[in-house]
Amino acid sequence: MLRDINKSSALAAKTASLRATRKAAAAEADETLFTIGDLAREFGVTLRTLRFYEDRGLISPRRSGMTRLYNEKARDRLALILKGKHLGFTLTEIRAMLDAEDKDAGELKLGRDQVAEQIAHLERQKAEIEQAINELRATLARLG
Numbered sequence: 001m002l003r004d005i006n007k008s009s010a011l012a013a014k015t016a017s018l019r020a021t022r023k024a025a026a027a028e029a030d031e032t033l034f035t036i037g038d039l040a041r042e043f044g045v046t047l048r049t050l051r052f053y054e055d056r057g058l059i060s061p062r063r064s065g066m067t068r069l070y071n072e073k074a075r076d077r078l079a080l081i082l083k084g085k086h087l088g089f090t091l092t093e094i095r096a097m098l099d100a101e102d103k104d105a106g107e108l109k110l111g112r113d114q115v116a117e118q119i120a121h122l123e124r125q126k127a128e129i130e131q132a133i134n135e136l137r138a139t140l141a142r143l144g
Contacts, residue, residue, distance in 0.1 A: 033069045036061070042075075043082055053081060056091055058098065080108055088122055 040047050053059045054068075058081055061068035070078075077098065084094035093114075100109035 031071050033062075033071060034075055036068045036070070039070055039075060039078060043078060045082070050078070053078070053091075056095075058091065058095060084108055088118060088125075 034042075036047055036050050039045075040050060050059070050068075054061065059070070059074050059077055061070045061074060063069070080098060081091075081094055084097060085091075089097070094108075097108040097110065
């Protein structure tokens with residue numbers, strides 16, 4: 001029981017320290033900051049995903065000790081990365097779009113040919129998936 005109280009106290013102290021660090025950093029930069037956990041919850045991704053994007057140089061958090069702090073720009077950039085992934089683009093393609101986006105902030109820069117290629121790619125995937133579903137339905141029907 002005493003150990004649980006000590007753990008709880010240690011967790012509360014760590015949480016208070018993290019909040020103080022975030023507040024101080026935000027006041028310094030006069031901007032809203034988010035922890036890795038904040039962004040993971042907001043966008044429904046894992047911490048591992050965010051660290052992977054960081055390792056790939058797609059997002060760059062500020063550090064305060066061991067704590068990663070993301071500003072609004074990094075948050076917006078993450079939203080664009082996830083939009084690109086949702087549209088089926090590779091991280092390499094997304095990086096190129098983000099580099100172009102940095103010049104004109106706001107959305108992924110997609111060329112006409114790039115969009116047409118991606119549509120064709122997704123149509124092929126859709127056809128393959130539909131074929132697999134039909135084969136599985138036929139198998140299921142044979143199994144009774």
